[in-house]
Amino acid sequence: MHHRYVFGPLQSRRLGASLGIGLIPSKTCNLNCIYCEAKATTLATNERKEYVPTAEVLAELDDVLKDLPALDSITFSGTGEPTLHSHIGEIVDFLKEKYPQYRVTLLTNGLLLGDRKLQEELQNIDLVIPSLDASCQMELDAINRPCPHVCFEDTIQALVDFKAQARCRVALELFIVPGINDSDESIERFTRHIARIKPDVVQLNTLDRPGVDPQLKPAPEATIKKFLNSIKNVAEVEAIKRK
Numbered sequence: 443m444h445h446r447y448v449f450g451p452l453q454s455r456r457l458g459a460s461l462g463i464g465l466i467p468s469k470t471c472n473l474n475c476i477y478c479e480a481k482a483t484t485l486a487t488n489e490r491k492e493y494v495p496t497a498e499v500l501a502e503l504d505d506v507l508k509d510l511p512a513l514d515s516i517t518f519s520g521t522g523e524p525t526l527h528s529h530i531g532e533i534v535d536f537l538k539e540k541y542p543q544y545r546v547t548l549l550t551n552g553l554l555l556g557d558r559k560l561q562e563e564l565q566n567i568d569l570v571i572p573s574l575d576a577s578c579q580m581e582l583d584a585i586n587r588p589c590p591h592v593c594f595e596d597t598i599q600a601l602v603d604f605k606a607q608a609r610c611r612v613a614l615e616l617f618i619v620p621g622i623n624d625s626d627e628s629i630e631r632f633t634r635h636i637a638r639i640k641p642d643v644v645q646l647n648t649l650d651r652p653g654v655d656p657q658l659k660p661a662p663e664a665t666i667k668k669f670l671n672s673i674k675n676v677a678e679v680e681a682i683k684r685k
């Protein structure tokens with residue numbers, strides 16, 4: 443069977459052997475991040491719909507999982523924002539009912555996590571890794587380049603609301619972009635936002651592979667240490683190991 447929506451397993455720095463599920467055609471997203479490895483967003487939208495046929499995704503998952511391969515995670519990822527797919531909850535429930543031995547993970551930009559319906563759809567997932575790359579509206583516009591009318595405070599509130607009701611583990615990923623979100627003032631603001639969100643852990647990340655913007659550089663160790671020293675006062679925090 444040819445697989446269009448299920449890929450890997452790939453060896454992930456954070457998740458180990460990770461089988462990927464790509465629910466969104468390249469490159470559809472509600473953000474257009476300067477560090478995106480999937481390159482520039484060509485369809486910028488906040489609309490949730492069945493971008494790829496759910497039945498085909500489930501058939502591919504059955505085809506891969508029927509032999510019970512050794513995996514550390516089955517992960518919604520790929521080249522667009524997975525929560526834009528309106529049947530993501532159905533796929534989570536299918537996996538947890540039929541293949542409960544596997545951990546199911548969602549990598550998301552977090553923008554839609556305040557949506558009550560999406561929160562219900564994700565009730566049975568094991569791990570959600572939302573991004574928080576901006577400590578203010580200016581940084582959101584510079585780093586994530588959202589669809590029009592995305593308000594920074596709403597992105598924080600979405601994460602606060604999601605974590606308050608989540609049964610799963612929430613690992614907040616903070617991507618450090620030197621020169622944009624790494625000033626002392628930014629670090630202070632991030633620390634205040636994280637105290638409100640109350641994630642189970644914060645994972646600090648920085649450029650590992652070239653993104654859309656070729657000028658982008660990884661954060662130096664000294665900067666990562668500053669983030670660690672501040673955030674550790676309000677949450678468990680770790681730096682993701684670079685390759």
Ligand code: SF4
Pocket residue numbers: 471472473474475477478479480483520521522523550551
């Ligand atoms: S949210 Fe993810 S997929 Fe969308 S532009 Fe940003 S990095 Fe790329």
